[in-house]
Amino acid sequence: MSVGKPLPHDAAHLHVTGTARYxxxxxxxxxxxxxxxxxxxxxxxxxxxxxxEKVRAAPGVVMVLVAADLPFANDVSPSAHDEPLLAxxxxxxxxQPLFLVLATxxxxxxxxxxxxxxxxxxxxxxxxxxxxxAADARFENGPVIWARGDVEAALxxxxxxxxxxxxxxxxxxxxxxxxxxxxxxxxxxxxxVMSSTQHPTEIQHKVAEGLGLPQHGVRVETRRMGGAFGGKxxxxxxxxxxxxxxxxxxxxxxxxxxxxxxxxxxxxxRHDFRIAYRAGFDDSGMLTGVDFRQYARCGWAQDLSLPxxxxxxxxxxxxxxxPHVRIESHxxxxxxxxxxxxxxxxxxxxxxxxxxxxxQIAHKLGLDGAEVRRRNYYDAPQPTGAGTGHRYxxxxxPAQAQLRNLTPYGMKVQGFLLNDMTADLIAxxxxxxxxxxxxxxNAENEVLKKGLSLxxxxxxxxxxxSHLNQAGALVHVYADGSVxxxxxxxxxxxxxxxxxxxxxxxxxxxxxxxxxxxATDTGKVPNTSATAASSGTDLNxxxxxxxxxxxxxxxxxxxxxxxxxxxxxxxxxxxxxRWPGGSIPFAEAAARAYAARISLSATGFYATPGLSWDRxxxxxxxxxxxxxxxxxxxxxxxxxxxxxxxxxxxxxxxxGASLNPAIDIGQIEGGYVQGAGWLTxxxxxxxxxGALRTHAPSTYKIPAVSDPPPVFNVALWPxxxxxxxxxxxxxxxxPPFMLGISAFLALSDAVAACGAGYPALDAPATPxxxxxxxxxxxxxx
Amino acid sequence: MSNxxxxxxxxNGEAHEFLAEPRELLIYALRERLNITGPHVGCDTSHCGAxxxxxxxxxxxxxxxxxxxxxxxxxxxxxxxxxxDALHVLQESFREHHGLQCGFCTPGMITRAVKLLEENPTxxxxxxxxxxxxxxxxxxxxxxxxxxxxxxxNEMNAQPSSSEAVGHNKVEAAE
Ligand code: FES
Ligand code: FES
Numbered sequence: 001m002s003v004g005k006p007l008p009h010d011a012a013h014l015h016v017t018g019t020a021r022y023x024x025x026x027x028x029x030x031x032x033x034x035x036x037x038x039x040x041x042x043x044x045x046x047x048x049x050x051x052x053e054k055v056r057a058a059p060g061v062v063m064v065l066v067a068a069d070l071p072f073a074n075d076v077s078p079s080a081h082d083e084p085l086l087a088x089x090x091x092x093x094x095x096q097p098l099f100l101v102l103a104t105x106x107x108x109x110x111x112x113x114x115x116x117x118x119x120x121x122x123x124x125x126x127x128x129x130x131x132x133x134a135a136d137a138r139f140e141n142g143p144v145i146w147a148r149g150d151v152e153a154a155l156x157x158x159x160x161x162x163x164x165x166x167x168x169x170x171x172x173x174x175x176x177x178x179x180x181x182x183x184x185x186x187x188x189x190x191x192x193v194m195s196s197t198q199h200p201t202e203i204q205h206k207v208a209e210g211l212g213l214p215q216h217g218v219r220v221e222t223r224r225m226g227g228a229f230g231g232k233x234x235x236x237x238x239x240x241x242x243x244x245x246x247x248x249x250x251x252x253x254x255x256x257x258x259x260x261x262x263x264x265x266x267x268x269x270r271h272d273f274r275i276a277y278r279a280g281f282d283d284s285g286m287l288t289g290v291d292f293r294q295y296a297r298c299g300w301a302q303d304l305s306l307p308x309x310x311x312x313x314x315x316x317x318x319x320x321x322x323p324h325v326r327i328e329s330h331x332x333x334x335x336x337x338x339x340x341x342x343x344x345x346x347x348x349x350x351x352x353x354x355x356x357x358x359x360q361i362a363h364k365l366g367l368d369g370a371e372v373r374r375r376n377y378y379d380a381p382q383p384t385g386a387g388t389g390h391r392y393x394x395x396x397x398p399a400q401a402q403l404r405n406l407t408p409y410g411m412k413v414q415g416f417l418l419n420d421m422t423a424d425l426i427a428x429x430x431x432x433x434x435x436x437x438x439x440x441x442n443a444e445n446e447v448l449k450k451g452l453s454l455x456x457x458x459x460x461x462x463x464x465x466s467h468l469n470q471a472g473a474l475v476h477v478y479a480d481g482s483v484x485x486x487x488x489x490x491x492x493x494x495x496x497x498x499x500x501x502x503x504x505x506x507x508x509x510x511x512x513x514x515x516x517x518x519a520t521d522t523g524k525v526p527n528t529s530a531t532a533a534s535s536g537t538d539l540n541x542x543x544x545x546x547x548x549x550x551x552x553x554x555x556x557x558x559x560x561x562x563x564x565x566x567x568x569x570x571x572x573x574x575x576x577x578r579w580p581g582g583s584i585p586f587a588e589a590a591a592r593a594y595a596a597r598i599s600l601s602a603t604g605f606y607a608t609p610g611l612s613w614d615r616x617x618x619x620x621x622x623x624x625x626x627x628x629x630x631x632x633x634x635x636x637x638x639x640x641x642x643x644x645x646x647x648x649x650x651x652x653x654x655x656g657a658s659l660n661p662a663i664d665i666g667q668i669e670g671g672y673v674q675g676a677g678w679l680t681x682x683x684x685x686x687x688x689x690g691a692l693r694t695h696a697p698s699t700y701k702i703p704a705v706s707d708p709p710p711v712f713n714v715a716l717w718p719x720x721x722x723x724x725x726x727x728x729x730x731x732x733x734x735p736p737f738m739l740g741i742s743a744f745l746a747l748s749d750a751v752a753a754c755g756a757g758y759p760a761l762d763a764p765a766t767p768x769x770x771x772x773x774x775x776x777x778x779x780x781x
Numbered sequence: 782m783s784n785x786x787x788x789x790x791x792x793n794g795e796a797h798e799f800l801a802e803p804r805e806l807l808i809y810a811l812r813e814r815l816n817i818t819g820p821h822v823g824c825d826t827s828h829c830g831a832x833x834x835x836x837x838x839x840x841x842x843x844x845x846x847x848x849x850x851x852x853x854x855x856x857x858x859x860x861x862x863x864x865x866d867a868l869h870v871l872q873e874s875f876r877e878h879h880g881l882q883c884g885f886c887t888p889g890m891i892t893r894a895v896k897l898l899e900e901n902p903t904x905x906x907x908x909x910x911x912x913x914x915x916x917x918x919x920x921x922x923x924x925x926x927x928x929x930x931x932x933x934x935n936e937m938n939a940q941p942s943s944s945e946a947v948g949h950n951k952v953e954a955a956e
Binding site for chain 2: 024177662670
């Protein structure tokens with residue numbers, strides 16, 4: 001069976017030879033036009049005049065469009081219809097598309113787009129969290145508040161109290177392939193769109209609205225993306241609609257690719273957050289109450305900000321039982337890029353909040369951070385027949401005590417693995433001895449200081465908008481036994497296609513080379529959800545398995561009848577189809593079924609069971625299950641410069657019964673490095689006019705090949721998912737990202753070694769911030 | 782606009798001649814004129830390495846070189862290193878060791894790695910990291926990329942005649 005094998009990525013042989021095609025590599029019809037946006041140079045104001053004469057007169061320009069020229073809907077929002085493709089009268093951020101240029105080459109379009117003269121009556125932009133709070137600029141009417149118990153009483157009764165606030169920066173996706181789309185006009189006014197998108201169905205919907213067509217008039221195809229990380233969940237809409245409208249008006253194919261600078265200036269990023277907190281705890285570090293105020297800077301349009309902010313609230317507990325808790329979430333509107341989905345979708349920010357609390361509690365009590373965390377963990381699953389003196393790691397847990405396993409939103413945490421995983425990683429990583437070694441090193445060294453930190457991840461799997469948890473698939477078996485299949489998920493490098501191909505091969509008992517996965521296509525599988533929320537394999541793997549099983553059952557029934565056995569006695573294995581007393585190759589079984597006029601094509605469908613969620617109340621079961629991970633990171637800082645390095649990382653991660661351990665380990669390594677990048681070196685800077693000053697990799701530091709720690713051990717936790725997922729595997733796209741929090745807190749721990757004060761580091765922990773924190777800690781603040 | 786230059790390039794062993802504006806960038810000459818789309822455009826500003834090619838024996842970022850500067854040069858792109866059914870040792874190694882996820886950085890990575898192993902056939906891990914410093918990967922965290930390169934170096938050193946074979950000739954894929 002091919003599931004569980006570390007097989008190479010399905011397109012690896014194409015990638016290594018440069019023959020895997022992205023949108024920008026597609027051969028274009030001879031008359032293709034290229035599109036570019038003219039961008040706003042101010043962050044806020046009213047457009048009073050647009051002089052585009054020079055743009056129109058520029059060499060190669062075929063057409064220039066403003067909002068009024070758009071034939072139908074002027075909207076590329078994934079949610080609230082508040083995101084015009086081209087600005088109407090108001091400018092909302094610096095970099096907002098104002099007009100669209102169609103020209104005979106990419107360069108001609110971009111050059112011309114720089115020639116527009118747009119007069120804007122500027123207003124004072126709302127740029128920061130404080131600006132937005134002062135102006136009460138927000139989405140939804142007021143903050144969203146979820147609470148359990150009586151936080152104020154818990155805080156005032158608590159023997160110990162901490163409070164503080166931290167800034168958590170955003171993050172540029174920097175998918176290596178920038179946003180791109182290509183629209184090809186078809187007969188009868190139909191439109192085909194090739195798009196680098198995680199969400200072909202949404203592209204289809206937005207293009208249909210933009211062209212005034214029913215959805216059946218638009219077909220969207222996505223073979224692959226050169227990275228996405230959430231940045232292609234909604235941010236491709238503008239390019240696709242621009243191309244489609246251009247193609248509709250000119251009758252010619254239109255392609256658009258953002259130059260990297262434009263990409264960074266136009267598109268949304270991870271939400272930056274401020275998290276203010278107050279926490280009460282006993283002398284052993286056990287939390288008694290915690291109060292969070294989360295402030296999310298959402299940018300100018302709603303985009304996906306509400307579910308992102310919800311997920312930050314849903315992960316404010318991370319792995320810990322919060323007896324009395326209150327979480328207040330502010331979704332703030334600012335004149336900046338509209339912040340969007342990014343790996344973890346708000347979860348990472350929420351987790352950083354509680355990890356900061358744990359870190360500060362440990363610091364205040366002079367306890368080991370890992371120990372404080374373990375004390376606060378949710379309870380391990382109760383062994384059956386327990387309740388007879390079994391203890392849960394705490395002195396005061398009486399036998400009949402209620403299990404500490406209810407999240408603040410009322411979902412029972414089942415199958416919680418972190419107690420065991422943490423014990424295992426502490427042993428594997430030699431945490432205790434290394435803790436002592438780090439302390440020794442710090443006692444002996446003045447300039448360099450080391451830090452060590454262990455942090456866990458518990459991440460909820462499912463879209464919190466419950467209806468999105470569905471998927472479809474289409475599978476064909478041909479008469480030669482080869483299989484071609486299609487599903488609603490998109491490939492962005494995460495190995496979804498490979499994993500799902502392994503599922504299909506396993507269902508038919510054939511080799512994975514007999515299975516061909518084709519580009520995601522809204523004409524083949526309709527009404528799909530974005531490939532997001534880590535759920536690509538869970539959903540599409542199940543849908544494909546269902547389609548395969550339908551075909552297999554038909555083949556079994558046919559053979560059973562011919563051979564006089566029961567259908568259940570027909571077995572698909574090792575490339576053959578067997579029945580009691582006989583066996584034929586799968587290909588022959590397919591050929592026989594064809595000859596017997598049996599359909600060898602089927603659709604499959606899957607909807608995640610058991611979800612219910614009331615986002616207003618903040619109550620229910622939004623997740624099918626949780627994925628877990630735990631990391632230990634060691635780091636060193638130079639206290640004279642703030643420069644720093646990661647020295648060693650050990651990770652233990654729970655991918656359930658992995659469908660492909662090599663792919664999963666790749667996700668964990670890549671996720672960790674990206675998460676550590678977010679909290680250490682990746683800094684977004686806007687100036688006081690609202691200009692993003694870090695709009696290229698020259699000023700925005702992506703982790704490079706020498707940045708990951710020289711010792712980097714990653715292991716998978718052995719064990720099957722308790723939830724009934726595809727072959728009992730677990731989603732692995734997002735959860736490891738948050739293991740990067742251990743890198744941030746290792747740096748904080750190193751700073752803490754400089755004096756008596758608490759570092760109170762903001763993220764990202766750039767050398768400047770580390771240096772300032774060293775000063776603060778030395779002053780004992 | 783009309784000061785076109787006569788340009789000659791030898792790309793992957795094939796001679797090309799055309800007229801181009803001197804300011805045309807090499808990456809666009811390769812991708813758009815010659816349909817050699819293995820080298821990708823990642824950042825347009827010489828920071829990511831997705832566009833890496835070998836030019837007269839040196840690794841070069843084709844996005845920040847004018848085609849005029851490349852006039853008369855011998856260029857090797859990923860397409861000249863191997864093909865899907867005749868992979869270079871490094872290509873096989875990246876495939877086998879999961880040295881890629883989205884694959885967008887891969888052609889540039891491998892083109893650079895081929896050159897790196899020519900410059901230093903027995904690199905340490907640190908030397909690999911140093912030598913690959915100009916190539917960004919946003920997906921993998923680099924672990925498997927480094928692993929792929931080190932494994933390929935081992936493989937090539939185990940093959941007696943491999944040092945001449947690296948780079949310009951195709952090397953049969955190792956099992
Ligand atoms: S595109 Fe040339 S280095 Fe990034
Ligand atoms: S594999 Fe995606 S950028 Fe390297």
